Amino acid sequence: MQTHFGWDRFRAGQRAVVEAVLEGRDALAVLPTGGGKSLCYQLPALVRDGLVVVISPLVALMEDQVLALQKRGITAACLHAGLDPGRRQQAMARLRDESLRLLYIAPERLQGEATRQMLENHASEGRLVALAVDEAHCISAWGHDFRPDYRRLGMIRRLCPGVPMLALSATAAPRVRADILRLLDLRSPLVQVSSARRANLNYTMQRRPRDPMPQVLEALKQSRGAALIYARTRRSVELWAERLREQKVDATPYHAGLDPDTRRTALTRFLEQKRPVLVATVAFGMGVDRGDVGLVLHLDLPATPEGYLQESGRAGRDGQPASCLVLFSPGDRTTLSWAMQASGRSSPSLEERRRLDLAQQQLRRMEAVAEGEMCREQALLLAVGELVSPCGHCDRCKTAPNHRDWSTQVETLLTHLADQEGMDLRRLGEHLALHEPGRGDRWTWLARRLVQEELIRESNDGAQRLYLRESGRSFLKTPWPLDYAA
Structure with missing residues (x-):
């Protein structure tokens, strides 16, 4: 780590993940942005005599990391659809002569027979140190950047059953973490979740x-x-x-x-x-x-x-x-x-x-x-x-916001909505602005707050159609103070 990266100590969460991979164990690492996730697979590639394959969703990300590694004297390459023939041939030659330490590939390349055969061959010959799935939240429909190609990454386990797999993400809520563990078929993994809090x-x-x-x-x-x-x-x-x-x-x-x-x-x-x-x-x-x-x-x-x-x-x-x-x-x-x-x-x-x-x-x-x-x-x-x-x-x-009681306006809005079989957000704001004091944008703001308060339900089809919930009907029967920043 000192020789290649100039660091004399690990950041929070890194050491346990690196040691798990070196021991041949699966791992899920959720480390905050800037927490040093890439070291968790780059270091094992240097310690062990073999290849680490990194699956990454963005070409720019792959290119940046390969360039940074090459500047440090580490043999790395990437394979993606936009690569020119010369660089592709060079990468394949280094794969054959076993001089490559890190290979970055896009997830869609795993659909190609040549890539799958390469993984199987390296795994069977004991030359595959680890498989790393970067931005692993992309595998989950609950994740913030779902990618359909990530859904098919479970095949890697069948191709390389004995190779440790490392999944990495900067942000992954509990349900996303559960999806990653299940869909990648991680076996008795180390789960390292560091706080996403960045005090600075x-x-x-x-x-x-x-x-x-x-x-x-x-x-x-x-x-x-x-x-x-x-x-x-x-x-x-x-x-x-x-x-x-x-x-x-x-x-x-x-x-x-x-x-x-x-x-x-x-x-x-x-x-x-x-x-x-x-x-x-x-x-x-x-x-x-x-x-x-x-x-x-x-x-x-x-x-x-x-x-x-x-x-x-x-x-x-x-x-x-x-x-x-x-x-x-x-x-x-x-x-x-x-x-x-x-x-x-x-x-x-x-x-x-x-x-x-x-x-x-x-x-x-x-x-x-x-x-x-x-x-x-x-x-x-x-x-x-x-x-x-x-x-x-x-x-x-x-800065503490100035609050006021909006319960009278809430009652007006909910009463109007109760008379409808649903109304879109914009029309509701315009209608109330015509018949009640207050700008239309203020009424739509209040309607959005009531969606957050779960007094109103909003459709998920993008139309922002609003419907009264039972909790909204309860409010109309017995109103209570609702204080929001003015």
Whole structure:
């Protein structure tokens, strides 16, 4: 570890996982972003005389890790659909002459006979040290980034029955961990779950104004080191990079639609400049080794609490204070809901409908974190099954919100909903704004809070259709105070 990585001690949770793999034991490691998950499979590849195969969901992640390992003098390669013939032939040659220590492959390559044969041969000849499944939460429909190709990874156990398997994730709630253990058929595994709490991160979530540029510039002014700004779409990434350059901020765009050379240049700038500003889609950052990211700023509501924990966790890996800012709008959830619905087929299968339902539920949980009055870190960690005390330094902990009793407005809203066979969120807000005092967006905000309070049920089809629950009917019979921040 000292020779190749320059470290003289393990981070929390690493040593037990490394020792389990070296002993030939299966393991599930849930270590926070920046917690050093990659060392858990890279170190066994150097200690043992053989090959570690790493299954990874993103080409950029594979390429970044291979480049970093090669710079350290470690023989590593990757195999994916976008690889040019020369590099593919070089990787295969190193596999044959047994000089390769780490091989990164995309999950879909396991459907190819050549890849399966390679694994079987290495396993039967005793040259396969371990199989590592990175971002293992992708195997679970409950995970925040489900990938259908991950569902088929259970075949690895049949191909390589005696080879230890290591599953790794930065965030995995208990039900996701259970899915990983079951679907990968991990046998008597070590389960190492470290706290996802990052005491050096300061969380702030604010309503996004019509033009959030002043907040963005102020956040950049206050930050140290590198800054990551996340936008939802490729077009938004390019527009924001251009707008920031107009404000004399040397911002670089990064997304999957750019050509490889442009992406490589953007990554190099981010890794080597003193205070780079990168505007990217949320896939950027997985496996990127820069410790002094002082700001992670989301220009839209994140899709899930688990995903946001991973994305915000790219800040402050050096242990120094860092800021995590979300600028969100109530309309973000509507936009995301319809995008999720549009991404499915016109006649989805039962499993696809179930995944869409779960995605809508996770989106509502993220909205509850942003709109709620609980400590930000406490609410985020609760979403992944970890109960902690308030952090004391997020925006909610530092500023107590002003409360008022909304029970009269709640009674009005629920009474109106009781007379309907369901009504979509937008129409409800518009209708109440016509007949009762208050803006339409305030009524829709209140309706979303009542969904979180489970007085109203919302459809999971993206239409945001609202229905009165029995608990809502009970409120109408005997109202009680409901205090929310004004």
